[in-house]
Amino acid sequence: MKLICEKNKLQEAISTSQKAITGKSTMPVLEGLYIEAVNNVLTFIGSDIDLSIETKTQAEVIEPGKIVVDNRIFGEIIRKLPNDKVIIETIDGNIIQISCQKSVFNLVHMNADEYPSVPNINENIVFSINQSILKNMIKGTIFATAQDETRPILQGVLFEVNNKNLNLVALDGYRLAVKSQVIDTDNSINVVIPGKTLSEVSKILEENEEKVNITFTENHILFNLGETKIISRLLEGEFIKYSSLLPQEHKLLVTVNRQELLNGIERASLMAKDGNSNLIKLNIEEDNMVITSNSQLGKVREEVSINLQGESLQIAFNSKYLLDVLKIMEDDEVLLELSSSVTPCVIKNKEIDNCKYLVLPVRLVK
Template sequence: MKFICEKNALVEGISIAQKAVTGKSTMPILGGILINAKNDTLIITGSDIDLSIETKVKAAVLEEGSLVVDARLFGDIIRKLPNSDVEVASISENSIEIKCEKSKFNVIHMDAEDYPSLPSVEGNKQLNIAQKCLKNMIKGTIFAVAQDETRPILTGVLMESKDKTLNLVSLDGYRLALKKESIEFDDEVNAVIPGKTLNEVVKILGEDDDVTLTFNENHVLFTINETRIISRLLEGEFIKYNSIIPEEHKSTVIVDKNILLNSIERASLVGKEGNTNLVKFDIEDDTIVITSNSQLGNVREEVNINLQGDGIQIAFNSKYLIDILKIMDEEKIYMEFTSAVSPCVIKNIEKDNCTYLVLPVRVSTR
């Protein structure tokens, strides 16, 4: 194999494929990236079996071939080279030479035939959606994915489409995030995509063009321009999330999102004792009084609101509220309350495209 490639283009291709290389596999070859040079194109692939990423880079291929190189070492070398053309060539059965201006490296490589083949994802369920739209939907739900592996299904995001609406749903037992968008897609899809996969997908998605999602029984394929991301789907039944979202409430608060966010962030500074990050809300008339007390001190914040319904006293883990408020994009929001031990529901006022739910923290009244 021998090719010449512009350094920055090669760095970008390596960086994309490398996102699938975890270094945790029991198969040493999966610590590498597969480079296939053919028809003036490099196909660069990284995989950990569950997640595989393949991307194409233009290059002058002088001699076709394929091999596997250590992902971290090869990536670090190419990034440190001068901003010029890079020449990579096989010089023996198990080594390559990397040249760029006055730099020259000899690096051991592995046999491409030992690299696992990527799953074939052929399905008639193909969904096209704007990259920017999917990116916003993922960012609006990924933070509520469970980190605890005891319920594996909750470490993923439910993607479901029906009646020309695409829903993304995540929940971790303390909060729920739902984003929805209208789409031109008639098929029904019900798939749980690992949060780890979507964390990498969102880094690759751009602002322009569409992304194509192809589903089969066990895998999903994201096609983003010259990049293909293949992920296994999580097995099992996702929680029936609609039954968790309250249909009725006793109080509605309309509030400026940024003022509320800033007040909660300030209040949480003295509430970081332990893991609860506790903040208390006293909602009455046209004000939320936010307080937090710990051995570090105490704080009191006031936020003007429009209250419809009864006043309420309720407490939350401030982190869960902050995560939600940071990703909401409207200036004014609804907060719906029923009781001090019932979930709070948070929604946009203008565009009905998201629903967030946060469980309160039970606080002793003694």
């Protein structure tokens, strides 16, 4: 193999494809980056079996070939080279030589034939969606995935297409996040994508109107961004019927400025860091909400102006769960739907009806 490629093109392709490499595999070859050079195209693949990222870039291929190189050291070498053309060629046995200006590296490579093949997905496009919209939907739900491994299905995000609506849903037993978008497809889909996959997809998606094409098989999902393809296995099992968790009615409706509420809870939570509960109390009155927190560190009282429809209420929450939601919402004003001190709080935008968040309260010992 022998090729010439611009350093910045190499670096970008390496950075994208190595996002799939965890370094936790029992197969040493999966700690490497697969590189194939043919017809003036360089293909890079990073994989941990569950997630594979393939990306292509243009290069002058003098001799075609394929190799697997240590992902970490190869990435570091390319990153630290001057901004110029890089020559990569295989020399004796299992060595590649990387040259750029006055720098020359010799690096051991592995046998590309031992690299597991990427799942082959027939790309009958199920639907397309703007990259920026999907990126925003992932950001608006992924924080609510479960972190512990006792219920693996909850470590994923439900990807549901129904009646020309795409819903992304995540829940961890304490909160529920639902983000929705109208899309142009007649397909129905109900699959669960690992949170880790969507986290990496979100990093690769651009904030633009370019489309990402999405295809499913029984066991895998493919995100095609043109030069880059992301293939992930799907989680097995049935996702919780989330719609039954959302209360159909409420007794109180609070309208509040999102930023003022966010700032008040952030300040109150400074005193709530004693222990792991991050406990804050909300005293909801006719036209204001008093936020308090007491701990061994001291106490705090914050007041936020609100509009209340319904009776007054005292309720307590883990402040982290409220902050996670308020930080990613987009409207200036948000609605809080409540019924009692022991039933969930539903948070929505006032204007844009594209999300619902449910947060369980903390029961206070009387």
